[in-house]
Amino acid sequence: TTSAPRPEASVAATARASSSAQCGPGSAIHTARGALVVVPDGRVAARVDTALTALLGEGHHALLTADAGPQKRYGQWLAVRRGAVRAVVGTRAAMFAPVRDLGLVAIWDDGDSSHSEPHAPLPHAREVLLLRAAHDRCAFLLGGTGCTVEAAQLVETGWALPMAADRERLRGAAPLVRTVGDAELARDEAARAARLPSLAWQAVRDGLKAGPVLVQVPRRGYVPRLGCERCRAPARCRHCAGPLEAPEQRELHCAWCGRGEPAWRCAECGGTRLRASVVGARRTAEELGRAFPAVPVRTSGRDHILDTVPGRPALVVSTPGAEPVAEGGYAAALLLDGWAMLGRPDLRAGEEALRRWLHAASLVRGQDDGGTVVVVAEPTLRPVQALVRWDPVGHAQRELAERAELGFPPVSRMAAVTGGPEAVAAFLTAAELPPDAEVLGPVPLPLTDPARPRRTGDPPPGELWERALLRVPPGSGAALAAALKSAQANRLARGGGEPVRIRIDPPDIG
Structure with missing residues (x-):
């Protein structure tokens, strides 16, 4: 106990x-x-x-x-x-x-x-x-x-x-998880490239006969990300390099600074036509509503989160983390655009995608009650296979073993030092780091992922910052923290200058 x-x-x-x-x-x-x-x-x-x-x-x-x-x-x-x-x-x-x-x-x-x-x-x-x-x-x-x-x-x-x-209890309680495998590709050649392959449509039709169907979409909004139709280059603002978006029934504008872009032209090829590179939850709800006109469609996301939905047949389109609980459980669930979560340049991309998929799938009825989950992602990837087996522990153990081999947290202790290039260089020169500390970088900080809200510690839009990672073996974490604390205190006592931000064991290492 x-x-x-x-x-x-x-x-x-x-x-x-x-x-x-x-x-x-x-x-x-x-x-x-x-x-x-x-x-x-x-x-x-x-x-x-x-x-x-x-x-x-x-x-x-x-x-x-x-x-x-x-x-x-x-x-x-x-x-x-x-x-x-x-x-x-x-x-x-x-x-x-x-x-x-x-x-x-x-x-x-x-x-x-x-x-x-x-x-x-x-x-x-x-x-x-x-x-x-x-x-x-x-x-x-x-x-x-x-x-x-x-x-x-x-x-x-x-x-x-x-x-x-135990596995027997788990098999009965967990839903049946299906992927777009070789059998589906043999019947439908376009299934690999389709956003909603025939397997997903069939799961929705069958699920609506028994109850509500959950559709998880990684991106909120209507068409949150656009690209050039000719060369597929991302459409960005001329003023701050932020991503351009086209909200429903509104003109094209920047998601960072808000400026309009009525006469956009691709900086790579000169094209003037745009295509949706990422489809949001509202656009997905609109498309499903046209495909199933007799079925009510409800959305749950950042702007309006539903707590519960009735057990009657309906389509519930939700962003990750905002899934409402259905009375009696969902009859089926679609996990769309898996590439959007798995393709993030982040050490935790696979772990985070699996966590969000498992959370949505846990709201679906068990396999004994006919519950089905369809994940639209490359079926051979490790997080997808862990979802099919419902084995998050095995996935985490393999991730831990790989991080131990490469020296990444939580096996080692790591700190991120972020700021302007000159400020970061001066800070690293002044800091009395432990003898076993390893300095990785500094390198330009990747642009903030436009799909998530801005967080404390993100660089201002359009401003170039650098980040250095400091790594020490187990047992030297306290010495590293003390050295960084002392260097930051001395720096602030002298007047500081440009801001330098320090984070011990950063949760998202790109």
């Missing part, structure tokens, strides 16, 4: 969402100790809040989310601080909740970027809860539909124990 308040009883749970762990806030409370649960967003927190209210009754736990408002949130925090309640559920900021006599800390879906604080000192909820578990000698529970490399490392080192459903 994981309710024993000892580090050796800690668990890294990588079971499917439907699997039940024999540990939770109720178990900790029954042993007269406190419990703290951190989840990615307010929607998940609300569902956990409802479940705990049914289990424990009113007034036995606190819900700490930004949606509650400052007055209610502060009242809940005071109740936790005074020991009036011993169980806390909340989003990222709840990792610091002053729960008395902790018996359990738990985090759900630690791979979600919402768990990473974008402001200094840039803590991650998983790392904070690990420190609290070791300091308070309490149990640690990590759960999710997927498995991160960090979770695999906890098990690999023996700090945590794995807890997962």
